Amino acid sequence: MVKKNSCVFISGAGTNLKALIKSSREYKFPINIKLIISNKRNAMGLLFARRYSIPFKVIKTKNALFEKELINEINKKKISLICLAGYMKILSKNFINSYKGKIINIHPSLLPNYKGTNTFSRVLKAGEKKTGCTVHFVNEKLDSGKTILQKSFQIDKNESIQTLKKKTQKMEYKAFSEAITKLYMLI
Ligand code: GRF
Numbered sequence: 001m002v003k004k005n006s007c008v009f010i011s012g013a014g015t016n017l018k019a020l021i022k023s024s025r026e027y028k029f030p031i032n033i034k035l036i037i038s039n040k041r042n043a044m045g046l047l048f049a050r051r052y053s054i055p056f057k058v059i060k061t062k063n064a065l066f067e068k069e070l071i072n073e074i075n076k077k078k079i080s081l082i083c084l085a086g087y088m089k090i091l092s093k094n095f096i097n098s099y100k101g102k103i104i105n106i107h108p109s110l111l112p113n114y115k116g117t118n119t120f121s122r123v124l125k126a127g128e129k130k131t132g133c134t135v136h137f138v139n140e141k142l143d144s145g146k147t148i149l150q151k152s153f154q155i156d157k158n159e160s161i162q163t164l165k166k167k168t169q170k171m172e173y174k175a176f177s178e179a180i181t182k183l184y185m186l187i
Contacts, residue, residue, distance in 0.1 A: 001028065004080045004184070007035035009087035014045015016085035016106055019173035020180075021052050029177065030184035034077045037070065039089050067095050074099075081183075084138065085176070093140050103138040104183070105145075106176050108168045110152055111136060115143035120164045123155070131155055131164065133172045135179035149179040 003024075008017050017036065023029045036049040036056040049056035057073055059066045074082070084105040096103060109119040111134040123131045132152030137145035151171045155164070 001030070003032045004030060005034045005078050006031040006081040006083060006180075007037060007074060007077065007079045008033055008083045008085050009037045009039075010043055010045040010085055011038065011040050011088040012043055012045060012086050014043065014048050014085070015169060016172055016176055017045050018048045020083060020085065020176060021048055021054070023177040023180075029181065031081055031180060034079060035073060037073075037087075039087070045086070061089055067092055071095070071098060081180070083176070083180070090142070091138070096138060096140055101137060104148060104179065105136055105138050105143070106172050106179075107134045107136065107143050108165070108172065110134060110150060111143055111147060120161045120168070124159060124161065124164065129155055131168065133168055133175050135175055149175055149182055151175045 008020060010017050021033055024031055024033050033054055036046070036054055038046055038056065038058050039061050041058045046056055046058075048054075059070060080102060082099055082103040084103065091103070107115075107119075109115075109123060110130065110132045114122050130152050132150060134150045135148045136143070137148065139145040151174070153167060153171065
């Protein structure tokens with residue numbers, strides 16, 4: 001199977017990145033990870049780039065030319081899928097339009113509910129019975145692109161922000177890879 005080249009953007013722990021790297025090592029998984037981008041030099045997730053010898057780049061988002069630099073890197077590596085895995089920066093319209101239909105994101109709620117940050121506390125406060133995660137295409141509006149795949153679970157009575165986060169993230173690790181497989185089945 002000829003795998004497509006992908007890159008993963010991170011800002012933090014990179015546990016979703018780790019799950020994607022694991023999947024990408026399976027023969028039947030449709031993508032290889034050729035590049036990792038972080039907007040934080042000390043992102044814990046860069047550990048996985050080092051451990052699995054995947055090229056990575058830390059971008060300085062304060063530099064006005066950073067997106068130009070990003071586009072160069074992505075084009076050089078012939079990347080056809082960009083996975084945002086806990087990337088906490090907003091990408092510009094220009095960047096998003098340069099890769100229309102090729103940028104996907106994972107979000108820790110059942111979109112369209114609870115876009116943005118602090119999802120777990122908001123979900124608990126609202127007394128929701130169910131939550132989960134969503135993998136979706138990225139468009140110009142925050143957490144609003146078309147859903148590729150969603151997974152959900154029931155919220156227990158004694159749930160805390162920590163338990164909710166743990167359960168959601170465990171679900172994310174499967175959802176992200178399943179969404180990518182689904183994506184390439186559709187093409
Ligand atoms: C995940 O929960 C993801 O849904 C959100 O950011 C978190 C990233 O976690 N967008 P990690 O860096 O993959 O551990």
